[in-house]
Amino acid sequence: MSASESAIAAAEAHSAHNYHPLPIVVTSAEGAWMTDVEGRRYLDMLAGYSALNFGHGNRRLIDAAKAQLERVTLTSRAFYHDRFADFCEQLADLCGMESVLPMNTGAEAVETAVKTARKWGYRVKGVVDNMAKIVVASNNFHGRTTTVISFSTDPEARADFGPYTPGFEIVPYGDLTAMEAALTENTVAVLLEPIQGEAGVLVPPPGYLAGVRRLTQERNILFIADEIQSGLGRTGRTFALEHEGVVPDMYVLGKALGGGVVPVSAVVSSQEVLGVFRPGEHGSTFGGNPLACAVALEVIAMLRSGEYQQWASELGEHLHHELGLMVGTGSVEAVRGRGLWAGVDIVPERGTGREISEKLMDRGVLVKDTHGSTIRIAPPLVISKEDLDWGLDQLRAVLAG
Incomplete structure (x- = not known):
């Protein structure tokens, strides 16, 4: 048995089979x-x-991580640390926004965005308690947590994991007419991927994203852009929405924000939107930790060069x-x-x-x-x-x- 075959056999014997990797051992x-x-x-x-x-x-990212490893890696959010303010300020500025709520994984950031939109809907928009709705697109992929799969149309992601979280309405991706028909006085947000990655790298029709932006602005609804996979340079712009000249109310970021070194994610929005949170209402022990901030700050600096x-x-x-x-x-x-x-x-x-x-x-x-x-x-x-x-x-x- 080769070294690869031996390693694969051991992995298959001792890990859950929730992935089907190609048979290569890096x-x-x-x-x-x-x-x-x-x-x-x-x-x-x-x-x-x-x-x-x-x-x-990447040498810049590895060096940034090594330097931070020698100083401090985790404080929890019980204390401030000396990389946190700079990270939040720099990321908000990169996004053209004001406020940052850091998490770790993309799915955590999406969950954070959902909670933020609902709380904003009740506290700011005035939606009746427990009536908030979020409109999403078919064939979406925003993660695999219980809430997120509740609005997935992928049978593999959904099957046998119910009961599902209510409060979501699914419309066809790229169909502006269907989107408009789905919006009601209880709609607090529209959550979209500017390009649907897992669905096969689907690019919506020209004008669709701008149309969604217009509808959400007219009806006081948050436009949440999940740029976890499409953002941070992948499409030739910092954000995929830039190709359509669209600025959302909220970015959901992850993946490349950690440079492939550590998991880093964030929700970035206005102070009005993220200001709905009070201490104890949401959090993460590792979210915004010193090591994550150090690496992400270097990512932001690299993106600024263009x-x-x-x-x-x-x-x-x-x-x-x-x-x-x-x-x-x-x-x-x-x-x-x-x-x-x-x-x-x-x-x-x-x-x-x-x-x-x-x-x-x-x-x-x-x-x-x-x-x-x-x-x-x-x-x-x-x-x-x-x-x-x-x-x-x-x-x-x-x-x-």
């Missing part, structure tokens, strides 16, 4: 490349679902051009996405998304499937054009085989 990584226990190298074209936007082992957004935009155009040439060749049905982010629908006769992912792994390229015949491509924003082209050559070879 032991080290740098930039856009990972190495397994046998010494084989793989081009990472997934980037931890955008958590690794700045690549593996170089990562620019490279994602330039190389993203190349990526989509090359993928577009594959459409209609008998192997690829459709390609969607923006920046260095793409969903590729494989012609079913060529294989499932899982099968294509496994064949690419055999050729040294790592992607992941979703919803049957779709594969997602989202390399680190530090990938070179040469490496990206090599990865695309492997995709062409697999599809031609």
Whole structure:
């Protein structure tokens, strides 16, 4: 039995089977490349679902983490620490907002956004107690906590986990008419992904997000943008909503905010909205810890240069051009996405998304499937054009085989 096979067998024997990983055991990584226990190298074209936007082992982020590790890593929110105020100020400024509520994971941030919207609805908007509604889109992915799966349309996420949390209405993604019809006096928020990642990197029709912004402003409803996966440079802008000239009432951030080093998430909004909380009403022991703040501050500084957004935009155009040439060749049905982010629908006769992912792994390229015949491509924003082209050559070879 090989080292990989032995490690996989041990993992399967002693862990819950809530994931179906590709059969690779990573032991080290740098930039856009990972190495397994046998010494084989793989081009990472997934980037931890955008958590690794700045690549593996980014020197600036590792150095920031090491420096903070020598000082203090956790105080809990029982005390202030010397990185907290700077983190909140810098992140709020990056978002063009005023206030930050830090958490750890993306799902925690979404839960925080839901609680915030409901409390704002009761305290500020004047909605009758326990009547608040939040409108969401079908095919959404905002996490897998009990509340979040209550408004999921994915059977795998929902089945056998009821009873479900009430207070949500689901409308078709991209349908502005359906959105408008769903809004009532009890609607406190609309929660959307500007681009739906798990659904296959779905980009809504032009004007849809601006239309949602107009409707929410007219009716005193919070527009909450889940930019956990789409934000922080992935699409060629700091936030995906910028492509449509839209500014929400609240950003929900995570993944790349921690640089692939530590879990960091946050809800960012106005003082009026986040000011509804009082001590004891919400919290997290690790939320906004010194180590997380130190790494996130370096992420924010890197984003301020604009170089990562620019490279994602330039190389993203190349990526989509090359993928577009594959459409209609008998192997690829459709390609969607923006920046260095793409969903590729494989012609079913060529294989499932899982099968294509496994064949690419055999050729040294790592992607992941979703919803049957779709594969997602989202390399680190530090990938070179040469490496990206090599990865695309492997995709062409697999599809031609």
